[in-house]
Amino acid sequence: MYHFLFVPLTLGLSFMLVIMESVYVLTRKEIWRTITRFWGLLFGINFVLGVATGLTMEFEFGMNWSYYSHYVGDIFGAPLAIEGLMAFFLEATFVGLMFFGWEKLSRPAHLMVTFMVALGTNLSALWILVANGWMQHPAGAEFNPATMRMEVTNFMEVLFNPVAQAKFVHTVSAGYVLAAVFVMGVSAIYLWNNKWTSVAKRSMAVAAAFGLVSSLSVVVLGDESGYALTDNQRMKLAALESMWHTEKAPAGISVFGIPNVKEQRTDFDVKIPYVLGLIATRSVDQPVIGILDLTDKAEARIRSGIIAYDGVEKLKSNPEDLAARALFEAHKSDLGYALLLKKYVADPRMATNQMIVQASLDTIPNVPVMFWSFRVMAGLGFAFILLFATAFLMVTFEKHNNRLFLLACIIAIPFPWIAIEAGWVLAEIGRQPWAVDGVLPTFLGASSLTKGQIWSTIVGFTLVYGIMAVIEINLMIHAIKKGPYQAKFGRMHDDPDVSPTDDPAMPVVGPAE
Template sequence: MDFINPHVVDLSRFQFAMTALYHFMFVPLTLGLTFLVAAIETVYVITGRRIYRDMAKFWGHLFAINFALGVATGLTMEFEFGTNWSMYSHFFGDMFGTPLAIEGLMAFFMESTFIGLMVFGWDRLSRPAHLAVTFLVAVGSNLSALWILIANAGMNVPTGTHFDPDTMRMQFDSFVELVFSEDAQAKFVHTSVAGYVCAAMLIMGISAFYLLRGRHRELALRSFRIATLFGLVSSVAVITLGDVLGRMDYAKQPTKIAAIEGLWHTSKPPYAPWAAFALPDDAKQENHLEIGVPFVLTPLITHSFDQPVTGMHELEDQAAPRIRSGIIAINALKRYGDSHSSTDLATFRAHEDDMGFGFLAMRHSPNQDTSAITEADLERVVKQTQPDILPNVFATFWAFRIMVALGGFFFIFFAFSTFFSLRNQLESNRWLLRIAVWAIPLPVMATEFGWVTAEAGRQPWTVFDRLPTFLSSSSHTVGYMTFSLIGFILLYSALIIAEFYLMFRYARRGPQDHTSHETPSTDPMLSGLHNAQGGRF
């Protein structure tokens, strides 16, 4: 394997992170709005009441705008694997590419085909037929997320696969194991219900805006109530599935959990404090200004009171023998590639599980060649490689806490909103409506920080314990990566501006069937906002 310029690796990572974060602004709303629209249309089909038809059409059009921008920002990401991550694509392409191919054939084509019928088929299809189309769009959108998260789960917890030393690729052992891995299923449900929270908050916020402005009152009240009930259930599911994922990471990715908790030394149960606030210092491997809550960490992570949580220093110590073993594996693999000796193959197989740690050691080896490591150099290389097993602790620690804090806020806000909505007291609690308007972007922010937690916490691996990130990228020049990065930022910024313009314009205009009932707002805050934005929401 060729050693890639570290600046190219950093630029490749930054470019993919930017495109992924841009794209992930649209995905959760797509996942959630489809089923919310389907639920509203179901009520229309059952009751035949026109108001629910208007609601389904209005929110369905917002979904269509968001879907179009999600597709535009998502397509380029798949090309990035081949252009910027060629080593990763060669090494893990079978495991990653197969779910993505199925996603395109089974899910993306399905939702793309039926979304046209959903948007334009209201007067051309019967009620049951149109409802079936809407549900097919919802199922297709969520199936798309399922296959993508199956591919992502294979990177985090490789399963149903083995490494072939003749092709230098990961090969399938069991497609069923990959699809039905616990990590994949938990990630899918957690991500999907997070999307439902995003959609619920969007509908509540726009509905609250109408109520504060005195517009579309009947539609807004009904939409708000459906969304807040949907959001309350979804927020509970997000918290529950988040705990399940934490337990899985504790078993499969202990470095991620230790970084999330800023835990440098193994905890001492049951007193072990949970760091509510800290400033992790990755260079000095310690926390500054830490505020801990005792007796919380152990039950939170282990669901027990007597099981310790391994700290990052101890995880580094545990990595030392794996690094030595991995160096043996890489050297045997190299000799096998030259001679195809059965003895070298047997040596590699004996140390194969630690191969990834041998790859990590390449960065500290003479000329990035582990075969050039002498006995005198071995301990130096091992010692320098040990800290490399840890992710960026500061980023992982704070991304997780921001996500959790927002999740707690959503649950409380949905609970209050449900209470006042069911008691028909929304319009008399205008503070709640104002919060709903300004809280629209917060669930999207929470999902973005959740993605950062998951992906930053997986580092330094693209395929956990198998392939390091610094060996995964393509051998481009710094100039090429800088040029393409600037191009992507400009393109995606234009797409986001288009998204915001279309969504705000359509939401401000509102459902056209109700324009005759509009009355001016008497709320000073909303009037000021309206005037400051030139009359645009």
């Protein structure tokens, strides 16, 4: 979550830079070069801390999650390696040319460099989300009793995992929304103070159009993610709706309610009929399964997993035992559920009925957190559509200077981060108790570290990256206060609507026109 404070701004700004520089190449108006370089500077400041925090996570998998890395590293490691080779190296190679090649490359060549940076940035997100999508829906891999690890059986299924693809387009679109709100908000600050108005108006026009398309796509692609949950993560879907009992068709979605975990119901529940059925099943005549029915299914899978676990243990003693092999093959898809019992007993085969029932209840994630995270994320998503639609109209009819509109843009700046972090809470807490859904419980994936060792690393990294974050924010604020710099011709650009106050070299002696 800390790393992702920096990633979405990088994702969105990279393609907005491509749009801005494309306008510069096509029109040859100097102002668009100024605009591109200004937002490029903010992109660069943010890019640095995104890289630093991302690299730390790569090492964390081995240090804090060593058994996870051992157990599923054959699958999880491949997308991370490809991300480094295909995407990060591409991004890192061209980012230097983007910043220092303005006077050395032709306009089309520099535009291509900027595009390669944007492509590398978004390809990085693709491969990381392929890895995370596999954790949500482990397709294309099987447990090998000979090696006692998960191994790839079909890499194409890992790559084209429907959950991974849905997560990628939804997450990247959310990054585009965040960048558009950021650009609109900073532009609104300039317009509010009547500074750099030529840059601000054009930046806001790009952000309004880019943001409107992105915000609409986030909602559409979020709906697709909801549909994917029906096939792959039904417990997550039921938990985010606080739906303890199976919802009969036509299933309605809760607009408001207060989850009551103790009584296993939702108090003050206000529903919109049909909507949940349309999202989850693409129909109005099918039920949506509730939490309690899903725990019954989990209990059955735990009992099946115990049989698979027994087969694995017998194969460890005698790999040629055909009866044990047949036993394992018949129940191997449920092996991970037996591992949930290791929280209560060393050998799942020794588990009591009470332990099995308790392990099935452990498959319920934190319902109140899920319920409210989803509503924060979805509510803000629809608010962004309204904001961008308003901005698009304001830009079209040249009403940029409406004070109420500018205030709304400025106030909106932090909210995309809140929505995105709520989305990650939803995705990751919703997967609990699994590190890899149905395969490896989270508690088994951790390294054998003491609490003191874990706290010392958390405190250490928090201090280091906290200091770096303060430095980064100060640099961003300083760059925004300084504003766009002059062009090489001694003035910002050759556009006729430039006012004297648009030029930082000219002192402001009174209110701007």
